[in-house]
Amino acid sequence: MLKNQKPIVYVDADSCPVKEEIQRVCQKHVVTPVFVSTFNHYSPDADNDNWRIIDPDDQAVDLYILNKVEKGDLVITQDLSFAVLLMGQGVYALTPRGKLIAEADADEILYRKYLRQKNQKARNRIKGPSALTDEDKKRFEMQLENFLSNNEGIF
Structure with missing residues (x-):
């Protein structure tokens, strides 16, 4: 991030429910x-x-954000693998369910992705995530509020 430049909140807005x-x-x-x-x-x-x-190219939103973010920015995304990638750049990632992704989550996220891909190749039916609830949205809003409050003056 450039000196005296405020961090930015980026939103992976394709199908973002919040x-x-x-x-x-x-x-x-x-x-x-x-x-x-x-x-x-x-x-x-x-x-x-x-x-x-x-453009609607595969992973276009992720690539756009990846090329724009700087250390200290916040990205709101449902894509957990993308969130892990962002952490390596010093970027914070928050899911629409209100989970702030931490370095400690990376191994499990990548392992689950591996298992999903393995099941897809085997043509096994994979159940998607459960529908977002009002409680999830409240948790998200509270987590975003806490994050921005804790970083007041930075954002």
Whole structure:
């Protein structure tokens, strides 16, 4: 990060279920999040200056964010493998379920990904994550609020 530059909150916005919560908490802390989405997930909200709409190539959103983030930034993403990658750059990662990804989570995340890929290759049916609940959204909002409060003056 450049000297005197404030950290940024990036949002992997393709199918992000907590956009309203992000807007509400960031507005309270006078932080402008950057929502990154592909054309395939275009939303009328995207006309806002804090949206970046990019090509729908595979992993395009991840690559855009990866090329823009700097140490100390926060990324909100459902992609746990991407979160592990970001940690290596000193970037914080928060899931829509309110989990702040830590270095200690990396091995388990990558092992679970390995098992999922192995099952996919074997054509075994894989159950996806459970639906996001109101409790999950509240936990997310509280965690984002805590993160921004703890880093007040930085963000």
